[in-house]
Amino acid sequence: MLYPSIDLLLEQVDSKYSLVILSSKRAHELELGAQPMIESDKFVSVKNVGKALEEIAAGDVVIDPNPELKRELLRLQEEERKAMKRREHQELESRITKDNRI
Template identity: 55%
Template sequence: MLYPSIDALLERIDSKYSLVSVAAKRARMMQQNKDERLPKYVSHKFVGKALEEIYSGDLTYRVVRKADAPAGNQ
């Protein structure tokens, strides 16, 4: 059984695509920087740890629109 479940994760993030993107980016950051936000994880792999952070509410994301983006990112 997958922990946390996909249904529980989709209550935190609105789409599967966004969920995969956020989890993958966070997993890369954890692997490179050895940065863990939770005191204890169920998973031993970085992607699983990222999903646990999303489920706990410690990891979120926001959509940046072109009008909101800094001048160098357009």
């Protein structure tokens, strides 16, 4: 990998370990369809890991300063998603029961 150089990347992230984790998470986000933070035609890399590293080098992707807060937010979102599924399931069961009585 020639660009971005490890020296340039380590100016943005304080350790190689953190760099690996951050770039991996961002590459997964890109793979799942997240919007790139750099214009698509300006990427040097064609693969998502390279694109993630370019975004980190540009300073667009950073480590979350409060990971506990982010984990709590994700937990609450997951609970809300499960509650919504339960409500939808109960509503469907109610409609089925109502239709069977007719």
